Amino acid sequence: MTIDAMMAMMILRECKIITANKRFRTCRFFCYGSDLKPPWKILFFGNDSFSLYTLKMLSDDQKCKPLVKNLEVVTSVKMWSKDVVKQFALERNLKYHKWPLRSLKSGDFDFGIVVSFGKLIPESVINKFSLGILNVHASLLPRWRGAAPIIHAIANGDQMTGVTIMKIKPYHFDVGDILHQKEIPLERGINAIQLHNKLGHLGAEALAEVLNDLSRYVKSARPQPTENATYAPKVAPVMSYINWETMPSEKICNISSALVKVYDLVAVWNKQLIKLLDINEYGTPVNDDDFEIGGVQYNKNISKLLVKCQDGKWISVGGVKIAGSKVISATDFNNGYLKKQPKSMRKFTSYVDNLCKKS
Structure with a gap:
């Protein structure tokens, strides 16, 4: 089951958020005063399960209509x-539009809300909204601008994360003025699915706070700082390649947590491509006198493989998938592969090293 399918099911089961609302616009947005009052006509832009948290909040609010008129x-x-967003829209009897928009007219909506849409919205479309467009982004901008902020935050071991409510600008992603940010600690060991759920709720909550007191947030809006900006591009398979010579144990575990349900981590065993599953840091002292970096041994007490990393620490591995075969347990890998090699050959190597040798 994909992350989107899993998260969509979770959201439809839960996600009760107290809501609120108000309004804005690209240029005129910062010219209006305290007379900004709901209910609003809103056009929502979204593509995936992360979008659903905010869409559900707005849809729930529309039922009692204190803030959302349409x-x-x-x-x-x-x-x-x-298309989990379209499915949700049809279930809630919300009118659905395909992108690109063909018949949007000025005045049809007060403003737009964008959440995980992945498309640049041209200035001609932004200007059709009398109060502009806001975006809910899953990072503390300007850190992690781009398509995959949750994955990159975990992979890089960030200690804090959060959400940003910002003004949409044409031509570039995630560069608009910041209206509001909510920050939370990024717990060690949290995976992308768990953080996706946390930030989805937090983003809907943050938007509700902005919409509930829009005039105040408009007045306090600030440009994004140009320094310390980082980027979170779409994830490519190369991110899953373990480099045993350069990656400490914590880095490998962070990447594994970040890529859960996207990619398994990749290494090489005896010139065969393998994928490693159920990866965790192993804090118990290990007798490693005879082991190089990448060296592998089997721990029968926990029924897992232990692999020595660049920092001299170890990770545990619960399963292995050899190219062309099904996933096997660490115990089966030990019995079928590890035991058959002399201790000096019981080692995982880096896929990136093998690519370099081939080239």
Whole structure:
């Protein structure tokens, strides 16, 4: 099951958030005063399960209409089976629009809200909203601008994370003025699915706070600082390649947590490509006198493989998938592969090293 499918099911089961709302616009947005009052006509832009947290909040609010007068939805997903936002819209009887928009007129909506949409919205579209467009982004901007902030925050061992409510600007992603940020600690060991759920709720909550007191947040809006900006591009398979010579144990575990349900981590065993599953830091002291970096031994007490990392610390591995075969347990790998090699050959090597040798 994909992350989007899993998260969509979770959101439809839970996600009760106290809501609120108000308004804005690209240029005129910062010219209005304290007379900004709901209920609003909102066009929502979203594509995946992270979008659903905020969309559900707005849809729930529309039922009692203190803030949302009209709510319609835009997605750009082409396959019906993967379009969780469209499915939600149809379940809630919300009018649905395909991207790109063909018939949007000025005055149709007070403003737009963008959450995990993945498309640059042109200035001609932004200007159709009398109060502009806001974006809910899953990082503390300007850190982790881009498509995969949750994954990059975990992979890089950030200690804090959060959400940003910002003003949409044309031509570039995630560079608009910041209206509001909410910060939370990033717990060690949390994976991308768990953080996705936390920040999804937090983003909906943060937007509700902005919409509940819009005039105050508009007046306190600030440009993003240009220094310390980092980028979170779409994840490529190369991110899953373990480099035993350069990666400490914590880094490997962080990447594993970040890529859960996206990619398994990749290494090489005896010139065969393998994928490692159920990776965790192993804090118990290990007798490692005879082991090089990447060296592997089997621990029968926990039924897992132990692998020595660049920092001299060890990780545990619960399962292995050899190319062309099914996943096997650490015990089966030990019996079928590890025991058959002399101790000097019981070692995982780096896939990146093998690529360099081939080239």
